[in-house]
Amino acid sequence: MRIPGLGHLFRWHYARPLLQAPLLIVSVVMILHGLFGPALAPKNLATTLSWLHFRGLLVLVLLCAGNFFCLACPFMLVRQTARRFFTPRFDWPRPLRNKWLSVGLFVVILFTYELFDLWSSPWWTAWLILAYFLTVLVVDGFFKHASFCKFVCPIGQFNFVASTLSPFEVKVRDQDVCARCHTLDCIRGRREPVSDLVVIRGCELALFQPRKVGNMDCTFCLDCVHACPHDNVGILSRLPGTELLTDPIRSGIGYFSRRKDLAALAVVFTFGALLNAFGMVSPVYALESWLGKVLHLGREAPALGIIFAFFLILEPVVLLGLAAWLTRVWAGNQRGLLPLMVRYTYGLVPLGFGMWLAHYGFHFLTGLYTIIPVTQSALASLGWPLLGEPRWTLTGLPANVVQVIEIGFLLLGFSGSLAIIYGLAIDDSPRQPMRAFIPWAAIGLVLWMASLWLIFQPMEMRATLMSG
Amino acid sequence: MSIPFRRSRRSVCLLPKDCRTLLALACTATWFVASCSRPADSTPEITIEHEISPAPARIGPVLITLRLSDRAAKAISGAHIALEADMSHAGMSPVFGEAKESEPGRYQAHVTFGMAGDWIILLHVILPGGQKLGRQIEVRGVQPN
Numbered sequence: 001m002r003i004p005g006l007g008h009l010f011r012w013h014y015a016r017p018l019l020q021a022p023l024l025i026v027s028v029v030m031i032l033h034g035l036f037g038p039a040l041a042p043k044n045l046a047t048t049l050s051w052l053h054f055r056g057l058l059v060l061v062l063l064c065a066g067n068f069f070c071l072a073c074p075f076m077l078v079r080q081t082a083r084r085f086f087t088p089r090f091d092w093p094r095p096l097r098n099k100w101l102s103v104g105l106f107v108v109i110l111f112t113y114e115l116f117d118l119w120s121s122p123w124w125t126a127w128l129i130l131a132y133f134l135t136v137l138v139v140d141g142f143f144k145h146a147s148f149c150k151f152v153c154p155i156g157q158f159n160f161v162a163s164t165l166s167p168f169e170v171k172v173r174d175q176d177v178c179a180r181c182h183t184l185d186c187i188r189g190r191r192e193p194v195s196d197l198v199v200i201r202g203c204e205l206a207l208f209q210p211r212k213v214g215n216m217d218c219t220f221c222l223d224c225v226h227a228c229p230h231d232n233v234g235i236l237s238r239l240p241g242t243e244l245l246t247d248p249i250r251s252g253i254g255y256f257s258r259r260k261d262l263a264a265l266a267v268v269f270t271f272g273a274l275l276n277a278f279g280m281v282s283p284v285y286a287l288e289s290w291l292g293k294v295l296h297l298g299r300e301a302p303a304l305g306i307i308f309a310f311f312l313i314l315e316p317v318v319l320l321g322l323a324a325w326l327t328r329v330w331a332g333n334q335r336g337l338l339p340l341m342v343r344y345t346y347g348l349v350p351l352g353f354g355m356w357l358a359h360y361g362f363h364f365l366t367g368l369y370t371i372i373p374v375t376q377s378a379l380a381s382l383g384w385p386l387l388g389e390p391r392w393t394l395t396g397l398p399a400n401v402v403q404v405i406e407i408g409f410l411l412l413g414f415s416g417s418l419a420i421i422y423g424l425a426i427d428d429s430p431r432q433p434m435r436a437f438i439p440w441a442a443i444g445l446v447l448w449m450a451s452l453w454l455i456f457q458p459m460e461m462r463a464t465l466m467s468g
Numbered sequence: 469m470s471i472p473f474r475r476s477r478r479s480v481c482l483l484p485k486d487c488r489t490l491l492a493l494a495c496t497a498t499w500f501v502a503s504c505s506r507p508a509d510s511t512p513e514i515t516i517e518h519e520i521s522p523a524p525a526r527i528g529p530v531l532i533t534l535r536l537s538d539r540a541a542k543a544i545s546g547a548h549i550a551l552e553a554d555m556s557h558a559g560m561s562p563v564f565g566e567a568k569e570s571e572p573g574r575y576q577a578h579v580t581f582g583m584a585g586d587w588i589i590l591l592h593v594i595l596p597g598g599q600k601l602g603r604q605i606e607v608r609g610v611q612p613n
Contacts, residue, residue, distance in 0.1 A: 120556035367559020
């Protein structure tokens with residue numbers, strides 16, 4: 001925020017709409033091209049932009065900066081415009097004020113992605129984007145604040161977890177300034193002195209800046225920055241992942257160690273990364289075929305359901321449970337099994353992020369330039385061949401070069417996990433940290449080796465929906 | 469102090485008016501978009517049969533044999549057929565080829581499948597009279613070597 005130009009931009013009240021508007025236009029183009037354009041995924045903007053460029057840029061921006069995609073979220077621009085006409089009346093139901101619904105939706109998205117091969121269908125991709133817009137309108141049309149962002153949005157939850165490893169964070173510059181503040185604008189909003197009407201809203205995700213720790217639940221919306229009358233909130237740099245080492249009480253969240261729903265989100269994030277990549281390599285079809293024969297299944301859904309249950313429930317429970325038991329027995333840790341599993345799950349997040357980076361980065365980098373011929377073709381189909389004949393031979397970086405980058409991402413993730421697990425182990429067992437460290441590091445090693453094996457498997461992408 | 473609750477005889481709508489309007493708009497938009505569809509093929513009278521060798525297809529070069537015939541099952545000679553093979557996932561490079569006529573109505577082309585999985589072969593056909601038509605052939609489950 002102190003950087004000339006950039007700081008002025010982010011402090012400007014209309015910075016967010018300025019960033020959201022182009023993405024909204026792109027989203028509309030994607031929906032239209034997905035519904036009315038070529039039915040073939042490599043020739044359609046909906047599939048090309050969603051499954052190559054959006055996913056790839058998302059993880060790279062999270063790695064290098066922070067949750068700037070939530071800042072520029074086009075769904076929120078539509079919601080904010082709609083709120084000029086519709087006033088939400090209800091508070092988000094108390095029993096749903098946790099991450100369980102969004103964890104479920106995250107799993108549903110991963111499952112339907114595999115079951116319906118969304119990556120191959122411009123039609124269904126367009127519908128997914130549309131459904132997202134409609135869901136935002138309905139949820140935030142009925143419920144106050146940023147209920148959709150905090151409790152529903154699967155992409156948001158992915159971003160929240162990944163941004164715990166980002167190098168930037170929205171935070172207070174000087175706690176002494178906050179200690180002297182009595183108006184609490186960052187959360188209550190800037191209000192008119194007489195009428196007490198809110199003129200600049202505060203944080204809609206219930207993150208009180210002086211007690212906010214880390215990036216979890218922060219959409220980088222900058223409402224707090226704009227509301228603070230002392231210019232005491234900014235986007236500050238930090239050491240990535242440090243927020244996973246400590247367990248203070250966090251405004252709007254509580255203690256990480258007491259949030260089983262957050263731990264479940266971290267499990268889906270980490271184990272789901274491997275599962276999502278597994279869905280695109282040859283062995284998965286052999287596994288589905290074998291399950292079909294053994295269990296006499298005529299359809300893909302039950303076999304896929306079994307694979308999902310194994311990777312997202314059974315495998316984590318067994319691995320994390322075993323590590324927790326070893327930590328109790330060997331390191332003499334007095335915590336219960338479940339609290340230990342919850343505590344150390346966060347240590348696996350860097351590994352999971354490394355796998356998401358490797359997977360999405362692969363598709364992004366190998367298909368980097370494909371947006372050019374697809375755009376050329378889209379314009380030509382409208383009778384505007386402004387960019388010339390589509391150059392379909394343009395793709396991206398060679399796969400063997402990208403594979404080296406993938407290995408780098410996996411190494412980075414593994415190192416990050418080891419560092420965080422060791423930090424937690426020292427905190428738990430200062431006299432014998434290695435005894436607390438080794439069981440969890442072993443789990444990390446197993447997952448890392450599985451990730452390495454995955455990236456060397458031949459890709460085999462089979463789709464059920466090949467025409468629309 | 470407890471306040472007695474009296475059940476009203478009037479039906480009570482739980483949703484405020486603007487929320488109902490929002491819901492109605494969302495449903496209308498959904499119905500409108502769901503009604504959209506793509507146009508059908510306009511040249512059904514031309515039949516194109518195909519064979520792919522080896523079968524089942526594997527990664528590497530394959531020979532595609534096409535037979536064009538009209539409604540009376542008469543072979544169509546002198547057509548120009550360009551092939552484009554795409555995978556079902558965005559980001560994969562397409563493969564191009566051109567078919568040569570080996571006998572009247574029988575055309576052959578070589579393409580190389582670079583990856584296992586599902587492919588679609590697009591046929592861009594220009595008939596002897598200049599009429600253009602497009603067809604696609606789905607090649608499912610190309611095997612790894």
